[in-house]
Amino acid sequence: MSAATVFGLCAAVAVGLGLYGVITNPQPLRKVLAFNLIGSGVFTFFGVVARRGAAAGFGGDPIPQALVITGIVVAFSATALAIALLLRLFQATGSATLRADASTSAGSHPSKL
């Protein structure tokens, strides 16, 4: 078993854990966190593909590596937007629940925004 395989299996487990967190945790912030876990698992998987493509004196195939760098930055942008939406929801309704039947008066007072 090579290092690439070990970390590939590690990436597979991270994706599974993240998926479980996205489905079962009711808090939107925890869903965002879990989604990031799925993302980093997918990136690591791609990193394993890059590592296996090591050739021409490089430690790995630089094309997937560059794509992962771009991917990490885009994932951060999406996370920032998701969290801004979530904080706005909390400001507007005083609650961060995603339940469809949640009335806006539930929980603490809505702020005056």
Added chain:
Amino acid sequence: MTFASMAFGSMTFALALEIVLAAVVLTGAVWAIAARETLPAVAGFVAYGLLLSLVWVHLGAPDVALTEAAIGSGLTGALLVGAAARLRLSEVPMAVEHPGVILRMPAAVLSVTVAAALAASVLLLPDPAPTLAPSAAENAAATSLGNPVTNVLMAFRAMDTLLEKIVLLLALIGVWSLAPDRFWGGRPGPRHYADPQGVLAFVARVLPPVGIIVGIYILWTSADHPGGAFQGGTILAAMWLLVMMAGLTDAPPVGERRLRLLLLAGPVVFLVIGLSGLAFGDAFLAYPMAYAKPLILAIEFAMILTIAVTLGLLVAGPPEREPGS
């Protein structure tokens, strides 16, 4: 002991180390998902991200390791911690929404299935692996940059990098657009205060000069060594956020003209150089060979400023104060 058995011994030792690393990384991941409260979960996620950057080093990708540590773990962690602190009051009433076994069981089955399918595909990856490394090496001379990843980011697949700059800008526009009307043009987030004699204010005075040099160095060295505009830009953004959090400076009003110019500098320089490729080179984003390196450096220096400002403002959030207050 023969040479062969020694080599074998060190190989299994390295493998054992990698298995331990993978196990510790996954412990962080389990903690991030299973922790009852959000702040400890975020701490688990940050630890996971930092350890994951060690995995990237082992995968022969130091450029990605830097990005994961700085953005994937550091800045994302800062965002999550900030949000967790603000949402703490909403956590208790939501505890009742935790799903029962009826939902958790199928979710577990689905997650295990997906993980198993991915694991199987890891074991069944084609051998020999397809790779573009030889063509990246062949064409490296075209830009006279020694770092193959910078070559891919700035030359071979420059379009991805350009579009990603625009995605960053769109995300910031999205975040800003969440501001209530009366705060439009105002400053993001609450004003931070810290004890001017305290540790935070001290660190925020001592660290930034070093951090700024390290950030610029990481960009400069990326021509031939691991590094780049993102990683350097993230360090600059972190220094800026540190100074803001220590209350030594305030976030700029989002309507400020100088700020808008900084936000546009990177993409505009990139686009102008890209379009001049149509006139003087062969195609959009084709650099004339003789000037490839100076042009790439010009783009990267414009980009590092834009990246630092954009990342900092994404963490700072939408405007929350009336303009002029």
